[in-house]
Amino acid sequence: MEAIIQAAAQLLTDIGFEGLTTARVAERAGVSVGSLYQYFPNKQGLAAALVDHHAEKFSAAFSQTVEASGHGTLAETVEAMIEVAMAAHPQDPKLYRALNELAPRYRAEKVQEVGSRIAAIIKEQLARHRHEIAPDLDLGDAAALIEILLENVIHRAIERHPVSVSGERAMDQCRRMIMAYLTSGQRHAA
Amino acid sequence: MEAIIQAAAQLLTDIGFEGLTTARVAERAGVSVGSLYQYFPNKQGLAAALVDHHAEKFSAAFSQTVEASGHGTLAETVEAMIEVAMAAHPQDPKLYRALNELAPRYRAEKVQEVGSRIAAIIKEQLARHRHEIAPDLDLGDAAALIEILLENVIHRAIERHPVSVSGERAMDQCRRMIMAYLTSGQRHAA
Amino acid sequence: MEAIIQAAAQLLTDIGFEGLTTARVAERAGVSVGSLYQYFPNKQGLAAALVDHHAEKFSAAFSQTVEASGHGTLAETVEAMIEVAMAAHPQDPKLYRALNELAPRYRAEKVQEVGSRIAAIIKEQLARHRHEIAPDLDLGDAAALIEILLENVIHRAIERHPVSVSGERAMDQCRRMIMAYLTSGQRHAA
Amino acid sequence: MEAIIQAAAQLLTDIGFEGLTTARVAERAGVSVGSLYQYFPNKQGLAAALVDHHAEKFSAAFSQTVEASGHGTLAETVEAMIEVAMAAHPQDPKLYRALNELAPRYRAEKVQEVGSRIAAIIKEQLARHRHEIAPDLDLGDAAALIEILLENVIHRAIERHPVSVSGERAMDQCRRMIMAYLTSGQRHAA
DNA sequence: GATGAATGAGTTTTCATTCAT
């Protein structure tokens, strides 16, 4: 039931993972607990479905937008990736936080899978600009690093962590770091 | 009681946070539940103490080693920071994961505080090499970004996430990214 | 659940309030603890329901009988009130005692409310015989005093307190006191 | 230890019987729990001592004052008894309430004993005025009834029960009832 | 004697899950 997942997400936003009980989810969804168990094998299953739902949502948004906007220069592509990554995350910090609590616990593989997907998309984009990128740079490594950076700069921003460069500046710095990394030669190796 | 924290860490490693009950911690520590509650106000308090313990351990290791090794070039300093960050994390993935589950839930402020501390240390080191760094780069922003990158590249490595550049290569890339970022000029701005 | 209240009353009679645990009540009622908590918010709620149950029972018995038998002389009416007050109390001293322990703790308002109700009924009866009562006597004051006297003479009788006039004599004296009070003039004022 | 009983009484006043733990009593008394158990066999013993302490205090105050002031008329004697009964009760409603919770639970016999003592004193006083009292009245019965009335009118007043005649009026009515009872002949018998 | 850390049985309460209707 779609409604059940919606209800779970709402409750996650409203009261967090602590108070998320099957009874409350069912009530909010307007069905009985019994019905909930008709659609999900157990609470873990519900949590997994919820994580999957949002992971897919993010993944789809990211891939669509990045692929759609993929015609400009390398700089423009990087810019686009940063923007869509920001936009595609749940903007409500409470929901974001709760999902981050759920995800590694109930759906570690999914998290990895989506991470891989995002990295693959980034790699594809980088490949389209191979000539602008330092030739000795492995695109897989680069994509991985960029994915990590993107995800976690955004994480900090959403959590309003004091150690973060906020808003616009954060994105500027992020872009700068990525561009410098992609275009610099080997000269800095130890 | 030191023994209780040790027991809690052990259980965290062995069975994860799910099964962490006050009774089990007390049993493992060889004391009674009552004694546990004599030293910690409640379960949260125990979790917080556990998080603090490891956070302090990491923070101390990082600051000591970085400050001790602070005499070389910028590249050497960055190298040192990467190495110590890697070395100072709990190497057991299970314990690492469990602490990462506990930390934001029971000790969000501590997490932020330690993050700030690490960033401050990084900034100090960067300041010592101001002349080697692009003059238009804000050192605070740079330190924040480096801290995020370091923490999460290591996170991925410990979690054996497929989207990560493992071991040596990861560190190479990380260093490359940081060095490129620090030494490149503005030319890449959009 | 009616059965749960019955079980609680039984346990109160058998083992007193000290050993009254939710688990035991549930067991005695033949249901699970979970069911108990489906019907009562917590232990206090159960205690309150129990007190209310008996308070209402007493209140109803008193008001019905007194109002039904309200046709005789003042002396007969007083007689009736004494008799019904005696008859309507829980006759098992253990239950009576336990309820008296519970009532002020968990349902002070209810106790007062029922007291007020009884007093109001008494006042009504007195009003019906206004001409037989000393004209300078405030009927509200008189009803209050009579209610206190009735309740506590019965209390002593049930508790088998040595300072009490037992059984028939107690009632005789009680009636005598009430009648003397109601019909005497002011002459005794200090 | 006198200090322990004082501490228990204070805690009873401050936080009620619910939160009265041996540890808190010991702390408030400035001794260790161990010492508490040196002077009292267990918690019940402490409670019993506390009840006894206050019961004796009341009993002594009542008997002394009544016996001291026993020279006037019957009306004056009754007046004196009412006054001293009021004055000798713990005036803090919280302490009064808490003691009333403790007394029947831990010291039923003491309660009865003190009741008997008070009744005996009253009877003695009545005997001194035998000629003013209806000759067919049993002085034991009369003392018992008066004791009940006194105790519970005061009880209501302290509890601020709505069914009570407050302050001065309460005492006036009480006196009137007692005097009417003592001096009226049999004529009111049913 | 005095101390107070240690004990652990016992309480209340929650909540995922089942199953008769």
Next chain:
DNA sequence: TATGAATGAAAACTCATTCAT
């Protein structure tokens, strides 16, 4: 298929009491 009352294992936490120092 949907319901939701019933279940009961499990958890957190308390506190009277002991006893080694």
